[in-house]
Amino acid sequence: MNLNTPVEKTPRVGPQYQKKLNRLGIKTVSDLLFHFPHRYEDFSNLTPIAEVKPDEKVCIQGKILEIQNIITRKRRFVLTKAEVEDESGAIKIIWFNRPYLVDSLKPGVSVCLAGKAALNKKYFPGVYLSSPAYEKISESEKKALIHTGGLIPVYPETEGLSSRWLRYILRPLLAKFKKTIKDPLPEAIKNENNLLPLNKALWQIHFPDSNDLANQARKRFSFQEIFFIQLNVLMEKLRLKQKQAIQIPLNLEITKDFVQSLPFKLTDAQRKSSWQILKDLEKPRPMNRLLEGDVGSGKTVIAVMAALNTAKAGFQTAFMAPTEILAEQHFKSISSALKGFGFKIGLLTRTNYKTANRKTTKEKLVEQIKNGKVDILIGTHALIQQDVKFKNLALVILDEQHRFGIEQRAKLCQQKNIVPHLLSMTATPIPRTLTLTIYGDLDLSILDELPKGRKKIITKLVRPKGRDKTYEFIRSEVKKGKQVFVICPRIEPRQTSNDWSEVAAVKEEYEKLSKKVFPKLKVRMLHGKLKSKEKQQVMKGFKSGKTNVLVSTSVVEVGIDIKNATIMIIEGAERFGLAQLHQFRGRIGRGKDQSYCFLFTSTAEIRTTRRLQALLKSNDGFELAEKDLAIRGPGDMFGVRQWGIPDLIMASLKDVELIERTRLHAKQVLQQDPNLKKHPLLADRIKQFGKTIHLE
Ligand code: ADP
Ligand code: MG
Numbered sequence: 001m002n003l004n005t006p007v008e009k010t011p012r013v014g015p016q017y018q019k020k021l022n023r024l025g026i027k028t029v030s031d032l033l034f035h036f037p038h039r040y041e042d043f044s045n046l047t048p049i050a051e052v053k054p055d056e057k058v059c060i061q062g063k064i065l066e067i068q069n070i071i072t073r074k075r076r077f078v079l080t081k082a083e084v085e086d087e088s089g090a091i092k093i094i095w096f097n098r099p100y101l102v103d104s105l106k107p108g109v110s111v112c113l114a115g116k117a118a119l120n121k122k123y124f125p126g127v128y129l130s131s132p133a134y135e136k137i138s139e140s141e142k143k144a145l146i147h148t149g150g151l152i153p154v155y156p157e158t159e160g161l162s163s164r165w166l167r168y169i170l171r172p173l174l175a176k177f178k179k180t181i182k183d184p185l186p187e188a189i190k191n192e193n194n195l196l197p198l199n200k201a202l203w204q205i206h207f208p209d210s211n212d213l214a215n216q217a218r219k220r221f222s223f224q225e226i227f228f229i230q231l232n233v234l235m236e237k238l239r240l241k242q243k244q245a246i247q248i249p250l251n252l253e254i255t256k257d258f259v260q261s262l263p264f265k266l267t268d269a270q271r272k273s274s275w276q277i278l279k280d281l282e283k284p285r286p287m288n289r290l291l292e293g294d295v296g297s298g299k300t301v302i303a304v305m306a307a308l309n310t311a312k313a314g315f316q317t318a319f320m321a322p323t324e325i326l327a328e329q330h331f332k333s334i335s336s337a338l339k340g341f342g343f344k345i346g347l348l349t350r351t352n353y354k355t356a357n358r359k360t361t362k363e364k365l366v367e368q369i370k371n372g373k374v375d376i377l378i379g380t381h382a383l384i385q386q387d388v389k390f391k392n393l394a395l396v397i398l399d400e401q402h403r404f405g406i407e408q409r410a411k412l413c414q415q416k417n418i419v420p421h422l423l424s425m426t427a428t429p430i431p432r433t434l435t436l437t438i439y440g441d442l443d444l445s446i447l448d449e450l451p452k453g454r455k456k457i458i459t460k461l462v463r464p465k466g467r468d469k470t471y472e473f474i475r476s477e478v479k480k481g482k483q484v485f486v487i488c489p490r491i492e493p494r495q496t497s498n499d500w501s502e503v504a505a506v507k508e509e510y511e512k513l514s515k516k517v518f519p520k521l522k523v524r525m526l527h528g529k530l531k532s533k534e535k536q537q538v539m540k541g542f543k544s545g546k547t548n549v550l551v552s553t554s555v556v557e558v559g560i561d562i563k564n565a566t567i568m569i570i571e572g573a574e575r576f577g578l579a580q581l582h583q584f585r586g587r588i589g590r591g592k593d594q595s596y597c598f599l600f601t602s603t604a605e606i607r608t609t610r611r612l613q614a615l616l617k618s619n620d621g622f623e624l625a626e627k628d629l630a631i632r633g634p635g636d637m638f639g640v641r642q643w644g645i646p647d648l649i650m651a652s653l654k655d656v657e658l659i660e661r662t663r664l665h666a667k668q669v670l671q672q673d674p675n676l677k678k679h680p681l682l683a684d685r686i687k688q689f690g691k692t693i694h695l696e
Contacts, residue, residue: 001029001176002029003028003029003030003033003177003181004028004029004030005028005029006018006027006028006029007021007022007026007027007028007029007031007032010029010032010169010173011172012168012169013169017161017165020158020160020161021161023158024158024161029173029177032169032170032173033170033173033174033177033181033202034646035155035166035646036155036205036206036221036646036647036648036649037153037154037155037163037205037206037648038154038155038156038647038648039154040151040152040153040154040208040211040214041112041114041133041135041151041152041154042059042151042152042211045059046059046060046061046112047059047060048060048086048087048088048089049062049084049085049086049088049089049090049091050088050089051088052091052117052127052129053117053127054117054118054119054127055116055117055118055119056116056117057114057115057116057117058114058115058116058117058129059112059113059114060084060086060091060112060113060114060129061086061110061111061112061113061137062084062085062086062090062091062110062111062113063084063085063086063108063109063110063111064082064083064084064105064106064107064108064109064110064111065082065083065084065085065090065107066082066083066107067080067081067082067083067101067102067105067106067107068080068081068082068102069099069102077096077097078096078097078098078099079094079095079096079123080094080095080096080098080099080101080102081093081094081123082094082095082101082105084111084113091127091128091129092123092124092126092128092129093113093128093129093132094123094124094128094129094130094131095131096131101134104136105134105136109136110136110137110138110139111134111135111136111137112134112135112137112152113129113132113133113134113135114132114133114134114135115129115130115131115132115133116129116130116132117129117130118130135152135163135164136164151207151208151209151210151211151214152167153166153167153205153206153207153208156647167206167207170206171206171207174202174203174206174207177199177202178199178202178203179199181198181199181202182198182681183197183198183199183681184198184224184679184681184682184684184685185198185223185224185227186669186679186682189227189665189669193223193661193665195216195219195220195223195224196216196217196219196220198220200217201216201217201220201221202217204216204217205217205218205221205648218648218649221646221648221649222649222652222655222658223652223658223661223662225645225646225649225652226437226652226653226655226658226659226662227662227665227666228682228685228686228689229437229438229440229645229662229689230437230440230659230662230663230665230666230667231666231669231670231676231682231686232686232689233437233438233439233440233441234440234441234663234666234667234670235670235674235676235686236406236441237288237440237441238670238674239406240285240286240288240406240419240441241285243285243286243406243410243417243418243419244284244285244286244417244418244419245283245284245285245286245287245394245418245419245420245421246313246315246392246394246418246420246421247281247282247283247284248278248281248282248309248310248313248315248394248395248421249282249309249313250278250279250281250282250309251309251312251313254308254309254312254341255278255305255308255309257341258304258305258308258337258338258341259305261337261340262301262337264451266298266301267297267298267447267449267450267451267452268449269293269297269446269447269448269449270297270298270301270302270447272445273291273293273302273445273446273447274301274302274305274306276289276443276445277289277291277302277305277306277423277445278305278306278309280421280443281306281309281310281394281395281421286406286409286419286420286421286422287421287422287423287443288422288441288442288443289422289423289424289442289443289444289445290424290425290426290430290435290439290442290443290444290445291303291423291424291425291426291445291446291447292425292426292427292429292430292444292445292446292447293425293427293446293447293448294427294429294447294450294586294620294621294622295427295582295583295585295586295587295621296450296451296454296586296589296590297427297447297449297450297451298447298451299399299425299427299447300330300333300334300399301337302425302447303319303397303399303423303425304334304337304338306395306397306423307319307334307376307395307397308338308341308343310375310376310394310395311341311343311375311376313394314392315392315393315394315395316369316372316374316375316376316377316390316391316392316393316394316395317375317376317377317393317394317395317396317397318377318379318383318390318393318395318396318397318412318420319334319376319377319378319379319396319397319399320378320379320380320381320383320396320397320398320399320401321378321379321380321399321400322380322381322399322400322401323380324349324350324351324352324380324532324535324536325535325536325539326399326400327347327349327378327379327380328347328349328352328536328539329561330378330399331345331347331354331378333561334376334378335356335357338376343375343376344356344368344373344374344375344376345374345375345376345377345378346365346368346369346374346376346377346378346379347377347378347379348362348365348369348377348378348379348380348382348383348388349379349380349382349532350380350382350532351532351533352532353365355368355374366388366389369388369389369390369391370389370390370391370414371391372390372391372392377390383412384408384411384412388412389412389413389414390412390413390414391414392413392414392415393412393413393418393420394420394421395420395421395422395423396409396412396420396421396422396423397422397423397424397425398422398423398424398425399425400425400426400427401424401426406419409422424442427583427586427621428579428583428621428625429579429621429622429625430625431625431626431629432656433629433653433654433655433656433659434653436656436659436660436663437653437659440663448622453592454589454590455589455592455593455594455595456589456619457585457588457589457595457596457597457619458594458595458596458597459585459596459597459598459599459615459616460596460597460598460599460616461573461599461601461609461612461613461616462598462599462600462601463601463602464602467600470569470598471517471518473596474518474549474567474569475518475521477566477567477596478518478521478548478549481545481564482564482565482566482567482593483542483545483547483548483549483550483562483564483565483566483567484548484549484550484565484567484568484569485550485552485565485567485568485569485584485587485588486509486513486549486550486551486552486568486569486570486571487552487553487554487568487569487570487571487584488505488506488509488551488552488553488571488572489505489554489571489572489575489576505553505571506525506526506527506551506552506553507525507527509525509551509571510523510524510525510551513549513551518548518549521548521549522541522546522547522548522549523547523548523549523550523551524538524541524542524547524549524550524551525538525550525551525552526538526539526550526551526552526553527552527553528553538550542562542565543562545564550565554580554584561590562587562590563590563591564591565587565588565590566588566589566591566593566594566595566596567588567595567596567597567598568584568585568587568588568595568596568597568598569598569600570584570585570597570598570599570600571600572600572601572602573599573600573601573612574601574603574605574608574611574612577628578611578614578615578624578625578627578628578631579621579624579625579628581599581612581615582615582621582624582625583621584597585597585615586621597615599612599615611627611631614627629654630654669682
């Protein structure tokens with residue numbers, strides 16, 4: 001048995017458990033050892049039962065004497081009453097609506113119970129514990145508890161995989177690998193940063209001898225994970241530096257012509273960013289740049305300037321958008337913006353093929369791309385999937401996506417050893433801690449300024465009681481010719497992006513709005529399961545102003561530009577993150593008129609309400625992203641999950657000091673050993689990253 005042994009080959013893990021473990025992403029012994037508890041239950045200060053006093057929080061340990069369910073007279077809930085005894089005495093316990101407890105906490109079973117003691121004559125004459133957290137313990141654990149000073153690891157809950165079972169599996173495994181597991185962290189780095197060696201840290205993170213050691217173990221793994229990320233992105237940066245790119249000379253004349261043809265003046269931020277980008281394109285090394293700018297800050301024109309210079313130099317650009325609708329929109333607006341310049345622009349999505357505004361077939365289009373007859377190709381991911389090869393691709397532009405690996409880029413080119421420049425654009429401001437870690441390989445350009453004359457969107461939180469009034473207001477605005485977006489969240493937890501449950505939510509909302517709320521208005525719906533043609537028709541109807549209300553899934557999240565749409569309702573607003581809500585909201589407020597965003601919510605939870613209120617106050621995407629990070633933690637954001645960072649140390653992605661320190665160490669290691677030849681264990685680990693990431 002080694003670290004790569006599949007879990008099912010280890011003692012005590014049968015096929016049943018294998019399935020459950022696999023569901024958590026745990027496939028090998030190593031995965032299992034690195035499946036960390038997310039907290040510890042402190043059973044170190046056990047109170048003798050005889051000394052439990054009302055209103056105190058206590059932890060007791062004893063044997064169940066009796067336990068039974070009682071259905072209350074009014075049948076409103078089930079009470080579970082029990083009695084637990086230790087050497088000092090006995091105490092009553094009460095749980096509400098947990099009838100299943102009687103099945104596992106049978107008389108004779110030893111338990112640890114932690115909770116508040118109460119005194120309320122309604123249930124028992126004396127002191128009792130009310131709804132305590134419970135933990136069954138075995139004889140061996142009882143002994144272990146004494147040994148460990150009472151810190152018990154608690155693992156993230158998963159159906160059918162108890163913390164108890166994990167402890168039972170992990171203890172012997174850890175004991176077995178304690179001697180042989182190799183530590184990838186270089187000795188010097190460990191010493192300088194006071195980090196525990198791997199074997200000790202592993203033991204202590206699962207079975208800590210004290211709070212202090214648990215913290216030290218966590219510190220070690222936090223350091224390690226962030227350090228690996230740093231190594232990975234810095235190596236990616238180095239690798240890119242060794243590649244060739246096509247040099248695109250900056251053509252001032254055509255750039256000026258283009259800028260002058262625009263119906264507006266560029267903002268200073270747009271000038272500065274486009275300069276940085278155009279200068280990067282002149283270099284023989286591939287650009288790897290992220291253009292970050294709030295919704296509506298005008299990123300598209302900058303991309304067009306880069307594409308225009310590339311075309312002028314005689315090379316091709318691929319411009320990728322996340323959805324068909326958006327690709328279509330870009331195709332139209334870019335075609336019209338570049339009308340007088342004489343370049344050929346193409347569109348390629350899963351179902352739609354166009355050149356120079358005319359429909360064509362896939363075969364013809366692909367042929368033209370291959371022969372270099374298309375200068376700027378706009379499309380969706382279908383671009384990579386359909387094996388499109390460019391004659392001389394020099395620039396890849398990604399709208400609203402962050403990452404695109406070197407290999408993926410190179411694959412689009414016919415010439416060997418050429419990696420196209422990459423410009424990726426995002427409206428989601430990435431917090432600084434993340435630009436220094438998982439986005440650390442990218443150079444940044446920031447649009448920190450909106451075009452002048454935009455009105456602040458009025459945002460309101462609407463409770464169920466306020467709906468009718470809002471609908472009334474909307475009717476009056478529609479009378480004035482305004483249009484409305486209604487965004488629906490998914491009902492169930494997200495699985496894939498165009499999930500059926502999301503579609504169900506849209507259909508239901510559509511029925512309600514078109515039949516009951518706005519029977520006189522033209523209501524349409526848009527979701528991922530519509531055929532591409534239907535989608536286009538729906539969008540066309542909305543863009544032309546024929547449709548008054550568009551009910552939609554999150555597909556309108558990015559990029560859609562309709563100036564007359566000034567109202568947005570977001571249903572179930574509490575289900576979205578702040579940054580995402582801000583993205584939605586960015587779909588309105590694009591014209592001169594006052595826009596309104598209504599956040600519909602039925603939750604009364606204070607934390608959620610407070611989170612949503614941040615949106616009422618701030619229109620600043622950057623501020624909201626930092627808030628989101630502070631409230632939700634980085635786990636759900638920007639593809640952080642893909643890096644497989646254990647939950648327990650996810651919070652360290654917010655630790656600027658640690659981030660900078662690990663970055664420095666990673667740089668030092670790579671200076672002496674750029675390919676990690678002398679650090680095979682590190683090299684192994686980085687290879688694993690390569691497999692999971694870059695697929696975005
Ligand atoms: P985003 O950064 O969200 O992608 P877009 O590029 O779609 O923003 O631009 C939003 C709108 O603002 C577009 O209609 C665009 O023509 C317009 N726009 C871009 N730059 C300026 C500017 N400097 N002044 C006024 N309007 C601008
Ligand atoms: Mg955009």
